[in-house]
Amino acid sequence: MGYNKQVYERTAAILRERKRKAEQEAEQRRFNFFTAYPRAEQIEQALAKTGITTARAVLKGGNVRDQLSRLKQENQALQAELSGLLSSAHLPGNYLEPHYTCVKCSDSGYIDGRMCSCMKQELRSEAYRELNASSPLALCSFEQFSTKYYPEAYREKMERVFHNCIEYAELFSPRSPNLIFMGGTGLGKTHLSLAIAGGVIKKGYGVVYGSVNNIINRLEQEHFGRSDDADTRQSLIECDLLILDDLGTEFRTSFSIAEIYNIVNTRQMTSRPTIISTNLTMEQLGAAYTDRFASRIMADYKRVLFQGEDIRQKKRLLGHS
Numbered sequence: 001m002g003y004n005k006q007v008y009e010r011t012a013a014i015l016r017e018r019k020r021k022a023e024q025e026a027e028q029r030r031f032n033f034f035t036a037y038p039r040a041e042q043i044e045q046a047l048a049k050t051g052i053t054t055a056r057a058v059l060k061g062g063n064v065r066d067q068l069s070r071l072k073q074e075n076q077a078l079q080a081e082l083s084g085l086l087s088s089a090h091l092p093g094n095y096l097e098p099h100y101t102c103v104k105c106s107d108s109g110y111i112d113g114r115m116c117s118c119m120k121q122e123l124r125s126e127a128y129r130e131l132n133a134s135s136p137l138a139l140c141s142f143e144q145f146s147t148k149y150y151p152e153a154y155r156e157k158m159e160r161v162f163h164n165c166i167e168y169a170e171l172f173s174p175r176s177p178n179l180i181f182m183g184g185t186g187l188g189k190t191h192l193s194l195a196i197a198g199g200v201i202k203k204g205y206g207v208v209y210g211s212v213n214n215i216i217n218r219l220e221q222e223h224f225g226r227s228d229d230a231d232t233r234q235s236l237i238e239c240d241l242l243i244l245d246d247l248g249t250e251f252r253t254s255f256s257i258a259e260i261y262n263i264v265n266t267r268q269m270t271s272r273p274t275i276i277s278t279n280l281t282m283e284q285l286g287a288a289y290t291d292r293f294a295s296r297i298m299a300d301y302k303r304v305l306f307q308g309e310d311i312r313q314k315k316r317l318l319g320h321s
Contacts, residue, residue: 007130007231011122012109019100019107026098033096037089043082050075127235128206140194142166149311158188161304165192169199174240174272180297181277183306186313189277193243196275205240212260213250219259233259237266240273247278248288261293268300276301 034041050071086095100107102118109119142165150158168176181189197209210218218232236242242263250256267274276297278285286294 007123007126011119011126014122014126015107015109015119019098022098022100022107026096030096033086033089033091037085040082040085043078043085047075047078047082050078124206127231128208128239140191141198142169142192142195145188145191145195150308154308157305157307161306162192164304165196166199169196169203172196172200172203172205172241172273174205176241176273178268178273178301179275179304180301181275181304181306182281183279184310185279186310187306187308188311189306190245193245193275193277197241197243200241207241207243208235208239209243209245211245211249212247212256215244216250216256216259220255223255233263236263237270238272241275242267242272243275243277245277247276248280248284252288257289257293261289261296264293265296268296274301 034044083093086093098106102116105111105116105118107118109116142162145162147155147158147162168179181193183189194209197207201207215232215236222232244260244264247260264274264276280288282294282298285297
């Protein structure tokens with residue numbers, strides 16, 4: 001998947017910092033160890049000399065085999081002595097080496113000119129962080145949700161909705177079902193969708209959350225050349241979980257309707273789960289978008305009904321945050 005220049009630059013900076021830190025820490029360990037065991041530094045210097053001597057022997061020719069055999073024995077004896085010093089200090093054999101986060105590429109991001117899996121993962125994570133930057137994930141957790149503000153007639157139903165959302169986050173996998181949260185304003189749809197997002201992110205999955213209005217604005221900027229970004233659509237299609245909040249509140253155009261349908265349809269065809277929240281009924285969805293879109297939602301999404309009174313307004317009246 002493609003990413004904008006800023007995502008690549010931030011990812012490269014993250015990997016450079018990891019590499020720098022690992023090598024700096026290794027140098028500090030080496031300094032401490034050589035201070036305590038001066039013989040260890042002498043051994044390292046001797047090992048470096050055997051490498052140079054080996055190269056010279058190959059270049060000079062002559063009885064190279066005997067020279068290389070002797071140098072190899074010297075090298076092995078020095079390495080064994082160094083290992084013995086580390087062992088006597090109760091330290092692991094790789095103590096003096098940099099401890100890179102990724103042992104495959106030594107935190108360079110590339111292996112033989114090809115991008116390492118660690119860099120691919122970091123690019124995805126950085127793209128998701130960028131797209132989710134304006135989402136109040138930290139403000140909407142399951143722990144902060146309460147059903148006490150719902151009227152008694154709806155409280156039991158909303159408790160089931162609440163526990164089903166917790167279960168969805170706990171059991172999430174790339175094959176989890178699609179959900180559509182339906183109900184009036186202020187009934188907790190956004191809060192619980194964000195709580196799910198937080199739970200799924202903690203499991204290590206890539207989640208993109210956004211209001212449909214913000215997502216469409218971003219896609220328009222990219223499509224009409226008003227932004228250097230070029231990866232939003234791919235992130236929306238390829239993330240492990242997409243959460244489209246407040247469907248129906250955006251300013252609808254032929255562009256926005258087509259984009260929403262294409263994203264939802266493509267994710268369904270590639271079996272990637274999506275959660276949609278909306279204040280609209282199924283009939284209103286069909287009228288606002290297309291009957292084909294409403295039909296897709298009815299067939300492929302599990303409906304979760306939010307019922308009660310506007311709890312945001314009730315909290316304000318009670319003076320609660």
